[in-house]
Amino acid sequence: MSGPDxxxxxxxxxxxxxxxxxxxxxxxxxxxxxxQDHLRVAIWADPxxxxxxxxxxxxxxxxxxxxxxxxxxxxxxxxxVAVMPCHTAHVFLPALVRDSGLRFLDMVAxxxxxxxxxxxxxxxVGLLGTRATLASGLYQDRLRxxxxxxxxxxxxxxxxxxxxxxxxxxxxPEEAGQHLDNAVRAMARTDANLIVLACTELPLAARHLxxxxxxxxxxxxxxxADAVIRECGGLPPxxxxxxxx
Amino acid sequence: MSGPDxxxxxxxxxxxxxxxxxxxxxxxxxxxxxxQDHLRVAIWADPxxxxxxxxxxxxxxxxxxxxxxxxxxxxxxxxxVAVMPCHTAHVFLPALVRDSGLRFLDMVAxxxxxxxxxxxxxxxVGLLGTRATLASGLYQDRLRxxxxxxxxxxxxxxxxxxxxxxxxxxxxPEEAGQHLDNAVRAMARTDANLIVLACTELPLAARHLxxxxxxxxxxxxxxxADAVIRECGGLPPxxxxxxxx
Numbered sequence: 001m002s003g004p005d006x007x008x009x010x011x012x013x014x015x016x017x018x019x020x021x022x023x024x025x026x027x028x029x030x031x032x033x034x035x036q037d038h039l040r041v042a043i044w045a046d047p048x049x050x051x052x053x054x055x056x057x058x059x060x061x062x063x064x065x066x067x068x069x070x071x072x073x074x075x076x077x078x079x080x081v082a083v084m085p086c087h088t089a090h091v092f093l094p095a096l097v098r099d100s101g102l103r104f105l106d107m108v109a110x111x112x113x114x115x116x117x118x119x120x121x122x123x124x125v126g127l128l129g130t131r132a133t134l135a136s137g138l139y140q141d142r143l144r145x146x147x148x149x150x151x152x153x154x155x156x157x158x159x160x161x162x163x164x165x166x167x168x169x170x171x172x173p174e175e176a177g178q179h180l181d182n183a184v185r186a187m188a189r190t191d192a193n194l195i196v197l198a199c200t201e202l203p204l205a206a207r208h209l210x211x212x213x214x215x216x217x218x219x220x221x222x223x224x225a226d227a228v229i230r231e232c233g234g235l236p237p238x239x240x241x242x243x244x245x
Numbered sequence: 246m247s248g249p250d251x252x253x254x255x256x257x258x259x260x261x262x263x264x265x266x267x268x269x270x271x272x273x274x275x276x277x278x279x280x281q282d283h284l285r286v287a288i289w290a291d292p293x294x295x296x297x298x299x300x301x302x303x304x305x306x307x308x309x310x311x312x313x314x315x316x317x318x319x320x321x322x323x324x325x326v327a328v329m330p331c332h333t334a335h336v337f338l339p340a341l342v343r344d345s346g347l348r349f350l351d352m353v354a355x356x357x358x359x360x361x362x363x364x365x366x367x368x369x370v371g372l373l374g375t376r377a378t379l380a381s382g383l384y385q386d387r388l389r390x391x392x393x394x395x396x397x398x399x400x401x402x403x404x405x406x407x408x409x410x411x412x413x414x415x416x417x418p419e420e421a422g423q424h425l426d427n428a429v430r431a432m433a434r435t436d437a438n439l440i441v442l443a444c445t446e447l448p449l450a451a452r453h454l455x456x457x458x459x460x461x462x463x464x465x466x467x468x469x470a471d472a473v474i475r476e477c478g479g480l481p482p483x484x485x486x487x488x489x490x
Binding site for chain 2: 004013014015016017019020021023024027028032033034035036037038039040041042043044045046047048049050051073077169170171
């Protein structure tokens with residue numbers, strides 16, 4: 001199946017700014033000379049899906065039925081490759097794949113593969129994400145299997161991450177950047193080789209980082225966009241490295 | 246019908262960067278404090294739709310069947326308000342509405358209404374857009390009905406507009422900005438009160454304008470995003486004015 005035969009399905013809205021940012025990245029990273037070289041994309045963005053973090057951590061309203069509904073819509077549109085640019089929502093990915101029959105590229109698995117390509121195995125990896133993503137062990141379990149040391153944020157750092165995410169969701173990426181800056185500086189002091197931005201709101205805040213030079217950042221949405229382009233027969237650019245902290 | 250009951254359908258991909266930019270604007274301009282306050286959005290972005298400009302000007306492959314297919318998909322998903330962030334494609338809007346039964350907000354009509362709210366009737370309006378949008382008279386006819394004087398670009402200026410659009414489509418908005426800069430400077434010399442960016446690629450180039458201060462720019466994608474938000478029961482911010490030229 002070549003590019004024009006594929007339909008990329010984006011199960012989004014969690015949150016909307018992260019979805020738009022992912023779609024923008026997918027477009028920017030696709031090598032083209034004209035509109036018609038781009039991938040066909042369908043986006044289902046339902047921001048009314050109940051809060052994923054609360055549900056994973058504390059049993060608030062279950063977001064899964066609304067997520068499954070979105071996956072089914074994308075499937076019925078003819079999606080050949082689906083993605084979900086939300087890390088916390090990946091807790092529900094195995095169930096979504098099973099219940100929708102939709103073929104998803106797993107952002108966590110793609111990020112692990114990218115890490116292994118870059119760092120080999122082993123090394124010291126810092127994780128910034130929602131409390132639910134970290135509590136679920138989504139990344140840690142796979143990182144430890146590959147003999148990476150995992151550095152998790154201390155509570156004051158996690159609080160800065162929470163604020164960064166909230167500010168992006170409220171449409172204030174500049175202020176989010178200041179909070180992320182604080183978090184990245186704190187993580188840089190832990191000697192992590194590299195920091196994974198394991199929440200899809202964080203790349204929007206990362207544009208406004210002022211501290212540059214201490215730690216390397218890995219953005220899983222870059223990795224996921226490139227995985228989609230490869231899957232659809234294209235050649236993405238080399239995943240950009242970025243130093244900040 | 247209130248916000249959460251609406252489904253905004255975006256018939257996009259013409260081109261993809263303009264679609265992502267429109268979606269980003271819709272998100273930024275929606276007043277929210279959390280994800281769940283945002284509008285539900287479905288996007289059908291098929292960039293393989295044949296070139297609209299060539300079809301309008303010179304009878305190249307008809308893009309209409311692919312556009313109608315997209316409109317039908319959005320309709321079947323339950324779209325309550327549809328938009329098409331591409332001016333040239335608005336040549337096909339009456340047929341699309343008739344054949345899909347989908348309710349569209351017309352970007353040209355919304356822009357005309359915004360112009361009348363701002364300028365009253367009459368005044369001198371410059372138009373920058375594709376050769377097809379200008380040749381079709383989409384804007385001029387309605388502007389003249391409202392007693393606006395219309396200023397169209399001279400050939401060397403149109404050439405700069407063509408290049409700006411092409412560069413955005415090729416993923417190079419910075420270079421596009423230089424071409425748009427040339428076009429805006431030329432239009433500013435015609436004493437237009439204000440210049441309408443009547444091609445949805447141009448706002449992406451406009452971010453990179455260096456010349457500021459001579460002419461006011463009106464971005465119909467801002468107007469359209471606000472119309473969607475109002476239609477869905479929200480209160481958009483006042484449409485921003487911007488001086489450049």
